[in-house]
Amino acid sequence: MTRFIYIIRELLRNLYRNPGTALGSLLSMTLLLLLLDLFWIAAGTSEKFYEGLVADLTMEIYLSESLSDTDLIDLSHEIEQLAIVNTVRYISKEEARRLLASQIGTDLLIGYDSLNPLPQSFLLTFKPGRLSLTELIAVEEQLLTMTGVDETEYSREWLEKVERTKGIILKVGLGLGLIIMLAALISLTNGIRVMTRARAVGFRQMLLQGASRSFVALPFLIEGFLMGGLSATFSWLVILYGSEKITFSRISIVYPTRYDIIDFCIVCAVLGLISGYLGIRKLLKV
Numbered sequence: 081m082t083r084f085i086y087i088i089r090e091l092l093r094n095l096y097r098n099p100g101t102a103l104g105s106l107l108s109m110t111l112l113l114l115l116l117d118l119f120w121i122a123a124g125t126s127e128k129f130y131e132g133l134v135a136d137l138t139m140e141i142y143l144s145e146s147l148s149d150t151d152l153i154d155l156s157h158e159i160e161q162l163a164i165v166n167t168v169r170y171i172s173k174e175e176a177r178r179l180l181a182s183q184i185g186t187d188l189l190i191g192y193d194s195l196n197p198l199p200q201s202f203l204l205t206f207k208p209g210r211l212s213l214t215e216l217i218a219v220e221e222q223l224l225t226m227t228g229v230d231e232t233e234y235s236r237e238w239l240e241k242v243e244r245t246k247g248i249i250l251k252v253g254l255g256l257g258l259i260i261m262l263a264a265l266i267s268l269t270n271g272i273r274v275m276t277r278a279r280a281v282g283f284r285q286m287l288l289q290g291a292s293r294s295f296v297a298l299p300f301l302i303e304g305f306l307m308g309g310l311s312a313t314f315s316w317l318v319i320l321y322g323s324e325k326i327t328f329s330r331i332s333i334v335y336p337t338r339y340d341i342i343d344f345c346i347v348c349a350v351l352g353l354i355s356g357y358l359g360i361r362k363l364l365k366v
Contacts (some may be wrong), residue, residue: 083237097211108267116260117315123253124334130246134211139234141202147228155228159202162222162276169203176201213239261351268307269354301356308352312345
């Protein structure tokens with residue numbers, strides 16, 4: 081019980097004697113983690129936006145003229161068996177003509193009813209969450225090996241650019257996250273180191289008198305743990321408060337789940353614990 085009282089008293093004494101340093105460390109960590117929270121939200125929102133865009137992506141398969149009705153049915157069933165294909169819609173030459181006329185506003189094939197040059201085709205849609213450029217290329221290669229398939233068409237260049245941009249955002253996010261976490265670790269470590277310098281002689285005397293290193297360091301480890309956890313909590317409180325005040329009509333903001341936020345706060349608390357150890361490590365050497 082005496083040891084517990086000492087640890088709590090020492091923790092409160094550190095905060096009482098160095099309120100400016102403690103507050104500065106808390107605010108700097110909160111701001112750094114707030115930046116990380118905002119990027120986390122932006123990454124999730126952009127991912128959701130990307131999924132919405134590719135969900136509307138279709139692939140058109142142009143078919144041979146020689147295919148009979150039975151061949152068309154068999155080919156349709158074969159295509160439906162592909163893993164990422166959701167629906168297969170048949171577009172006849174006549175329907176292709178109507179679609180072309182509706183797109184450009186006039187029928188360019190008037191007088192050529194018996195010589196319609198437009199091909200018959202299948203229009204494919206894909207299952208949500210399963211679509212990627214790699215899988216589309218694999219499906220395209222499978223389709224081109226099927227009897228009766230002449231050509232495929234889809235927005236490949238657009239998808240390549242979108243996935244390239246998505247990859248860049250992911251790499252930037254990982255780099256930014258590491259930099260922010262490192263900056264938070266250094267900031268809190270320096271803050272705790274400043275608070276321990278004033279009592280360096282007392283700590284060394286306690287160690288020489290037989291006090292264990294863990295006993296001397298525990299108040300500062302707890303302080304780092306609390307500072308890290310509170311900084312993460314405050315950063316998310318700011319985000320949640322802002323979400324109540326600011327709304328976007330055309331963009332659906334995606335927030336992490338409650339459990340993800342709790343896990344994030346725990347990780348930041350552990351990061352603070354490490355900072356506490358780094359801040360007092362030199363003073364523990366006798």
